[in-house]
Structure formats: C-alpha cells, structure tokens
Amino acid sequence: MAIRQASLLLYIVMITAGWAYPVLGIGLLVFMALVVLSGRRKKWCGSYCPRGSFLDLVMSKVSPKRPIPRFLTSRKTWATGFALFVGLFVFQLWRAGLFGPWDGSSLMQLGLIFYRMCLVSSAVAIPLALWKNHRSWCAVCPVGNIMRA
Numbered sequence: 001m002a003i004r005q006a007s008l009l010l011y012i013v014m015i016t017a018g019w020a021y022p023v024l025g026i027g028l029l030v031f032m033a034l035v036v037l038s039g040r041r042k043k044w045c046g047s048y049c050p051r052g053s054f055l056d057l058v059m060s061k062v063s064p065k066r067p068i069p070r071f072l073t074s075r076k077t078w079a080t081g082f083a084l085f086v087g088l089f090v091f092q093l094w095r096a097g098l099f100g101p102w103d104g105s106s107l108m109q110l111g112l113i114f115y116r117m118c119l120v121s122s123a124v125a126i127p128l129a130l131w132k133n134h135r136s137w138c139a140v141c142p143v144g145n146i147m148r149a
C-alpha cells in the first residue's frame with residue numbers, strides 16, 4: 001500500500017475510533033516523531049500527514065479548488081491560529097492534570113487530547129475545503145508550518 005493511502009487509512013481510523021481508543025492519538029504522535037527523526041520532516045505535509053492525505057485524496061474530489069483566500073495566508077491569521085492551537089492544547093493538558101505527576105491513565109489522556117485536537121482541526125478543515133480549496137486548512141495549520149520551517 002502506498003504511503004498516502006496508508007496515511008489516509010490512519011486518518012479514517014483515528015477520526016472514527018480515536019475517542020474509544022486514545023492509544024491511536026499516541027500512535028499518531030509516535031508516527032510524527034519517527035518521520036521527523038528519520039530526517040523526512042519536510043516531506044510530512046506532502047507524503048505522510050494523515051489529514052493531508054485525506055484532503056488530497058478525498059476532499060479534493062468535492063472541493064471547488066478555488067484559490068485559498070488571502071486572509072488565510074496572512075502572517076496575522078497564522079499567528080492567531082497558532083496561539084489558539086497552543087492555548088487550547090496547553091489548557092487541555094492542564095485540565096487533564098498532565099502538568100502534575102502522571103498516573104496509569106495519563107498516557108491515554110494525552111492520546112485523547114491529540115484525538116480532540118485532530119477532530120477540532122478537521123471540523124475547520126472540511127468546511128474550508130468545501131468552500132474554497134481542499135488545502136485551505138494547510139495555510140494556517142500550526143503543525144504544517146512548523147514542519148515546513
């Protein structure tokens with residue numbers, strides 16, 4: 001199976017079952033770490049990212065493929081999105097007690113947080129794909145901007 005199809009499958013499994021199996025969120029984190037550690041960071045968005053594969057292989061078929069709105073590509077929008085993303089992530093870590101001592105459930109709590117972040121960002125990415133361009137989300141995606149830096 002080609003890497004893009006495999007990462008699309010990972011995305012579908014993650015979105016549909018991640019709430020029940022938070023270990024999938026950890027799996028995604030490990031997968032990302034392996035790609036970075038193997039020196040393929042810059043290939044993440046084009047080849048490995050599960051959501052990127054979903055956007056390219058599925059959403060591109062129903063997207064009008066218009067140009068990405070300019071406000072989405074501005075530095076201000078990116079900085080706002082990045083601050084929101086990090087803020088939301090840190091808030092969830094704090095709420096789950098992950099800044100304190102970890103217990104037996106902490107790793108799964110972290111997996112659930114990754115799942116939620118993935119779900120929320122997909123809830124933004126899909127309408128953007130239907131509205132303008134299947135890769136609109138990628139203009140503001142904090143992970144993608146870090147990977148491509």
Ligand code: SF4
Nearest residue numbers: 045049052138141144
């Ligand atoms: S920009 Fe974000 S969603 Fe798009 S391919 Fe890269 S990491 Fe994935």
